[in-house]
Amino acid sequence: MNARDFYRKYDVELIPAALADLTLGKCVWDGGWFDKPSFERKGMPNYIFNAFVAEDLISLDECDEYLERFRTLPRIEAAFSQESVELETDDAIQLGIPQLAKLDAKLDMVKNARFSVLEATGKSIPNRDRIIIDRLLDQLKAKNWDKYRTGLRRAYMITELYYGAVEITIDQKWEAALDANIAATPGEQAVKLKVGKSVSYTFPSGNVPFGMRMERIKFFNS
Incomplete structure (x- = not known):
């Protein structure tokens, strides 16, 4: 399933660039169908709680406590955990998988590879919050x-984040080269599967989210 079909079916957007520190409550300016979401905007709060600190509605310590709790929320199986979602090469190699992080997107092996995310898990802002x-x-x-x-009325807020295992499928002629790259990089062992002239490697889920669900702050309610 490609990114557009995935969004239409599940209302979950693929994150266009991996952000290792992305947390629930992040303010985002959505670019719509034709532009990528903007995760930073001059003069605007980074997280929703930063806006509350700026107006003296909560303390900075309270802000940090909320964000830390969001970071440590457990993940649960996503509704689309059985789906395979296609990823752009640049996004896939930035998802926190050590064996993929050093791959050069310009290499023929990588340019001709197919990347997907599988076994999705997610977390969302709890009702009390x-x-x-x-x-x-x-x-x-x-x-x-x-x-x-x-400001905020025009922004969106990330209310759900999704993580998953990453699968890379290559032509068997690149198998030895990718095996060497994997062997030289510390990290969890990939599950390898050969089907015909293709070889697939599945890497366990990293700590960098691949997808997000956003809600317009203007319409946000509990």
Whole structure:
């Protein structure tokens, strides 16, 4: 399944560039169908809780506590865990899999490979925290409507993140070269499978998410 079909079916967007520190609550400016989402914007908060700190609705320590809790939330099996989702080469090799991180995207072996993500797991903002965010947003609107109207109201917030094992499928003529690359790089052992003239390697899930679900802050509620 390609990225567009995956989005239409599950309302989950593939993250266009791997961000190792991406956490729930991240503010994003969506580019729509034709542009990639923007994860940074001048003058805008990085995470929703940063906006609450700026208006003295919570302390910086409380902000850090929320984000740390989001980072350590356990992952559960995703609704689409049985699907295979195609990845762009550059995105696949940045997903925190040590054996893939050093691959050169310009190599013929890599350019002709097929990358997919499998066995997806995910995590989402818990209901209790959605209620807290909803109440804090109401307080922020009441305190500084103009700032909210020209900033956060137009943004999205990441409410779900998804992770998965990465599969690379290559022509058997590249098998020895990829085996050598894998052997030279520390990391969990890949599961290798030969089918006809193709060879597939499946690497365990890393800590970098491949997909996200966003909600428009304007319409966010608990």
